[in-house]
Amino acid sequence: MTNEAPRTYDVVVIGAGPVGENVADRARAAGLSTVIVERELLGGECSYWACEPSKALLRPVLARADARRVPGLRQAVAGPLDVEAVLAHRDKMSAYWNDENQVDWLNAVSVDLIRGHGRLDGPRQVAVQTPDGDTVRLTARHAVAICTGTSAALPDTPGLDTVRPWTSREATSADHVPGRLAIVGGGVVAVEMATAWQALGAQVTMLVRGDAGLLPRMEPFAGELVADGLREAGVDIRFGASVTYVAREDGEVRMTLADGAELAADEILFATGRAPRTADLGLETVGLTAGDWLTVDDTGRVTAVADGWLYAAGDVNQRALLTHQGKYQARIVGAAIGARAKGEPVDDARWGAHATTADGAAVPQVVFTDPEVASVGLTAREAERAGRRVEVVDYDIARVAGAHQYAEGYRGQARMLVDVDRGTVAGVTFVGPGVGELLHSATVTVAGEVPVERLWHAVPAFPTISEVWLRLLETYRGRQQDQMLPPEA
Numbered sequence: 001m002t003n004e005a006p007r008t009y010d011v012v013v014i015g016a017g018p019v020g021e022n023v024a025d026r027a028r029a030a031g032l033s034t035v036i037v038e039r040e041l042l043g044g045e046c047s048y049w050a051c052e053p054s055k056a057l058l059r060p061v062l063a064r065a066d067a068r069r070v071p072g073l074r075q076a077v078a079g080p081l082d083v084e085a086v087l088a089h090r091d092k093m094s095a096y097w098n099d100e101n102q103v104d105w106l107n108a109v110s111v112d113l114i115r116g117h118g119r120l121d122g123p124r125q126v127a128v129q130t131p132d133g134d135t136v137r138l139t140a141r142h143a144v145a146i147c148t149g150t151s152a153a154l155p156d157t158p159g160l161d162t163v164r165p166w167t168s169r170e171a172t173s174a175d176h177v178p179g180r181l182a183i184v185g186g187g188v189v190a191v192e193m194a195t196a197w198q199a200l201g202a203q204v205t206m207l208v209r210g211d212a213g214l215l216p217r218m219e220p221f222a223g224e225l226v227a228d229g230l231r232e233a234g235v236d237i238r239f240g241a242s243v244t245y246v247a248r249e250d251g252e253v254r255m256t257l258a259d260g261a262e263l264a265a266d267e268i269l270f271a272t273g274r275a276p277r278t279a280d281l282g283l284e285t286v287g288l289t290a291g292d293w294l295t296v297d298d299t300g301r302v303t304a305v306a307d308g309w310l311y312a313a314g315d316v317n318q319r320a321l322l323t324h325q326g327k328y329q330a331r332i333v334g335a336a337i338g339a340r341a342k343g344e345p346v347d348d349a350r351w352g353a354h355a356t357t358a359d360g361a362a363v364p365q366v367v368f369t370d371p372e373v374a375s376v377g378l379t380a381r382e383a384e385r386a387g388r389r390v391e392v393v394d395y396d397i398a399r400v401a402g403a404h405q406y407a408e409g410y411r412g413q414a415r416m417l418v419d420v421d422r423g424t425v426a427g428v429t430f431v432g433p434g435v436g437e438l439l440h441s442a443t444v445t446v447a448g449e450v451p452v453e454r455l456w457h458a459v460p461a462f463p464t465i466s467e468v469w470l471r472l473l474e475t476y477r478g479r480q481q482d483q484m485l486p487p488e489a
């Protein structure tokens with residue numbers, strides 16, 4: 001093992017997923033010497049085992065579902081998906097699990113790369129264990145940024161160690177379609193992977209604990225409409241189903257549920273949430289606890305560490321486990337590191353250049369199921385918990401002319417929350433085919449804190465689904481006018 005003298009950089013980034021890459025890019029653009037440490041592939045979970053492969057699997061499924069609702073086109077797409085072609089497309093969209101292009105990009109932006117496992121080794125110090133067993137020591141003049149993301153969190157179900165369960169990694173990279181796939185969980189990964197694998201030919205059974213339904217963090221109608229869509233596609237959804245024991249016997253996975261029911265499948269996917277990759281990161285050398293999420297302020301600094309040199313961005317800070325939101329944090333964190341290093345003022349006021357204000361106000365998300373779910377800002381439940389006075393405005397998207405054009409028998413639902421004290425929109429949820437591309441209008445409205453009265457002047461084109469905005473506003477105004485009418489004699 002060689003132990004060279006420590007190399008010094010202005011900024012050391014640990015983890016080259018989408019977020020680490022962007023922190024490094026922004027820090028370098030601010031004129032700071034920057035090195036990034038990566039133990040697997042540049043591009044992280046998103047490029048190889050999450051967003052890219054999952055959406056490549058889902059795109060043909062959703063395009064076919066849409067086409068089947070268009071008269072004149074339905075017959076042309078009546079047949080099954082070409083599984084081999086879908087998997088080949090997925091492989092291509094995952095860059096064949098090769099990060100050469102991303103290395104080229106890193107070189108082009110003049111960020112140094114060290115491959116290996118990075119660990120903190122005291123304040124501003126990082127030790128990298130390289131694949132050939134060497135240790136490279138790094139010192140950061142200004143900042144260390146932790147961008148190590150998350151891994152699948154598995155429950156401690158007895159027998160789990162014997163079944164070789166699928167996690168999101170296997171679910172997005174599998175090269176064959178299992179005959180029967182059991183999915184534990186009712187969150188985003190569970191519903192997306194149920195949509196994909198059922199359409200590719202597996203018989204999917206979802207085992208969802210409790211009675212909160214699917215997508216429990218979203219508006220309840222989102223989970224209900226997605227459950228309807230999955231059932232129509234042939235998925236068997238069992239609510240109140242807790243797995244108490246699993247075993248792999250004779251090549252199949254056997255499960256026992258809390259109510260004593262038994263079932264078998266060829267594979268079992270645990271889509272039961274995420275855990276931060278901080279267990280083996282040397283957190284204890286800077287007074288933090290191994291395995292914890294890293295709590296940060298709005299400029300991305302880890303709040304529990306003195307002197308403000310340690311930052312954390314992306315999944316690992318648990319603010320919003322989404323690529324686009326982590327990259328937003330990364331742009332701001334990179335700029336904040338740059339400003340502090342140069343002694344420039346840091347604008348961390350609400351919506352300031354160095355504050356990740358949107359994390360708490362306007363996080364957009366699209367769930368790529370049939371129907372799609374697109375949401376930003378608060379749900380009604382969250383608004384109530386936060387003590388915000390909101391008016392809940394609902395509209396059936398099927399009544400919008402553009403929805404009739406989009407698909408025969410369109411089914412969908414929209415909800416807008418109007419903050420009655422501020423006169424702005426606090427949250428929007430759309431559910432229905434094609435609504436994902438509608439979401440940014442809602443994000444601009446929420447993040448821009450556009451007064452509801454001004455929205456009347458933002459005219460949606462006819463006949464598009466976006467006319468749902470007009471209908472939501474009319475519903476809201478109609479209600480207000482009703483309230484202004486004198487009581488009937």
Ligand SMILES: Cc1cc2nc3c(=O)[nH]c(=O)nc-3n(C[C@H](O)[C@H](O)[C@H](O)COP(=O)(O)OP(=O)(O)OC[C@H]3O[C@@H](n4cnc5c(N)ncnc54)[C@H](O)[C@@H]3O)c2cc1C
Pocket residue numbers: 014015016017018019020037038039040041042043044045046049050051052054055116117118119147148149150168172189277280281313314315316320321322323324325326
């Ligand atoms: C199945 C699935 C589908 C998803 N789909 C979407 C989607 O459609 N849209 C969306 O916005 N989000 C989606 N997400 C979430 C998205 O993948 C994450 O939010 C995103 O990857 C987080 O980026 P990150 O850079 O914080 O972490 P990661 O992408 O996890 O990257 C972290 C990197 O750090 C490296 N690393 C970790 N520890 C060390 C260490 N000690 N030393 C060196 N390197 C280290 C890892 O190898 C990895 O490359 C999905 C997630 C899953 C599981």
Ligand SMILES: NC(=O)c1ccc[n+]([C@@H]2O[C@H](COP(=O)([O-])OP(=O)(O)OC[C@H]3O[C@@H](n4cnc5c(N)ncnc54)[C@H](O)[C@@H]3O)[C@@H](O)[C@H]2O)c1
Pocket residue numbers: 155184185186187188189190192208209215216271272273274320321322365366367368
């Ligand atoms: N399209 C997208 O934007 C997209 C797609 C996939 C994932 N993601 C991101 O990835 C993150 C992780 O997704 P996820 O689905 O793994 O997590 P999640 O938190 O969304 O859902 C986890 C589900 O597992 C259940 N669960 C947890 N522990 C369990 C246990 N012991 N037994 C049974 N059920 C259990 C929960 O009740 C919940 O239904 C999400 O926060 C999401 O932001 C985003």
